[in-house]
Each structure stands twice: as C-alpha cells, then as structure tokens.
Amino acid sequence: MKLLIHGRNLDVTPALREYTETKLERAIHHFDDLVKEADVHLSVARNPRVPQQTAEVTVFANGTVIRAQERSENLYASIDLVASKLARQLRRFKERHSDHGHRTTPTAANDVLLTERPTEDSLLEGKEAQLPSPGIRRKYFAMPAMSLEEARHQLEMIDHDFYLFRDKESGELQVIYHRNHGGFGVIQARN
Structure with missing residues (x-):
C-alpha cells in the first residue's frame, strides 16, 4: 500500500510518521486487497487558544474514495480515532460489496460505462490555464x-x-x- 503523510502547521517527525504508519497499517491490514493508496493529512490549529489537532485520511479502495477525519487536543489521539473510524468504514464497505452472486461491483459498472461512451471532445480544448480566485478550490x-x-x-x-x-x-x-x-x-x- 502506498502511504503519503503530509503535515500542516507542523513538522512530521520520524516518530510521528512511524506511529501513523503503524496505526493505519493495523486498521487496513484486513483490507489489503481493497486499499492501494492512502493519503494522510495531519494538522495543528494555528490559534494556540484552540488546542485542535486533526488527522484526516483519504483511502482509495477499488475506485471508491473513503474518507475519515477526527479532531482532538492530542495529535496521537486523533490518529488513534481516525484509524478506528477508517477500519469501521472499510469493514462496512467490504460487507456491502461482498459478492453474493446478485450484485456487480462498481468498478465493473464503471468499465462498462467507459467503453460504451468514450469521450470524443477534449476537456481542455479552447481553454486557457488560469489560477482560481483566492479561497476557491476546484475538484474534478x-x-x-x-x-x-x-x-x-x-x-x-x-x-x-x-x-x-x-x-x-x-x-x-x-x-x-x-x-x-x-x-x-x-x-x-x-x-
């Protein structure tokens, strides 16, 4: 599994990186066949009066995005909470998509859609690259x-x-x- 760890308003120390990797590997180890990549964002609130430390994990499981986020006063506690939340979500995802012989997987449905209707027009044709205005983030x-x-x-x-x-x-x-x-x-x- 590919694991990316980013820090916002903090340095990701080797100890913090190792703790995060250990906790997430334990949470995901039953779902190794599903999860190929995980993106972790650890952040600390800039305001010292607000002791809020956040751990946010985005997992890509067979074409589905599964996201979990937890906040607490301690970053290690936030990592523990988000790891257990992620394990519950992955368990629910796997139970829902277990093959009972009467459901197709979403990835198979996506492949059919892509082969039936290929994109003929370029999404970039006639458009010029420009930065978005401040405060607006675009997702595609x-x-x-x-x-x-x-x-x-x-x-x-x-x-x-x-x-x-x-x-x-x-x-x-x-x-x-x-x-x-x-x-x-x-x-x-x-x-």
Whole structure:
C-alpha cells in the first residue's frame, strides 16, 4: 500500500510518521486487497487558544474514495480515532460489496460505462490555464451514474455533509445531504 503523510502547521517527525504508519497499517491490514493508496493529512490549529489537532485520511479502495477525519487536543489521539473510524468504514464497505452472486461491483459498472461512451471532445480544448480566485478550490472527478441508494452509501463513506452524483434514471446531477434532525435530503433541479 502506498502511504503519503503530509503535515500542516507542523513538522512530521520520524516518530510521528512511524506511529501513523503503524496505526493505519493495523486498521487496513484486513483490507489489503481493497486499499492501494492512502493519503494522510495531519494538522495543528494555528490559534494556540484552540488546542485542535486533526488527522484526516483519504483511502482509495477499488475506485471508491473513503474518507475519515477526527479532531482532538492530542495529535496521537486523533490518529488513534481516525484509524478506528477508517477500519469501521472499510469493514462496512467490504460487507456491502461482498459478492453474493446478485450484485456487480462498481468498478465493473464503471468499465462498462467507459467503453460504451468514450469521450470524443477534449476537456481542455479552447481553454486557457488560469489560477482560481483566492479561497476557491476546484475538484474534478469522474461521476458515473448511480442510484439514490448507491449515492447514500457513498455519502456515508466519504464522511462529508453532502454528496453530488449523477442520477442513473434521469442522468441529471443531484445532491444528497444529511439533514440536521436525522435522515437524508435530496436536491434536484426543477425543469
């Protein structure tokens, strides 16, 4: 497994790097066949009055992004918490995608979509490279069509408040989000 460790507002010491590697390898060792790469961001709050130290892990498992983030007053405690959270998410992911003979894996569905509809136009043609305005970060990612239930599972895996997806039936972009009082909501464009 490829493991990248980055530090924000702190130096990643050899001891911290070794501790992080050990904890994540223990959390992921049952899922070596799924996980090929993990990206770890360790950060310390700049404000000394706010003793907040964060460990954030993004794992790429068979084409799916699984993300976990934990904060505490101690960076080592944050690493422990995020490792156990990641292990739970990977266990849930593996249970959901275990082959029962009646489901296809998402990667197989993605391969079919890619072979059926190749991109003919260049995404960069006629565009000029420019820096985004300050404070705006752009992300680009593949967006295969999926059902609402699949989008809900993805939302649980990435540990965000919302998830943007392309609906399998209509082909339109929709947003699924966690509601404040429990449950989920979906935002759709009105025709």
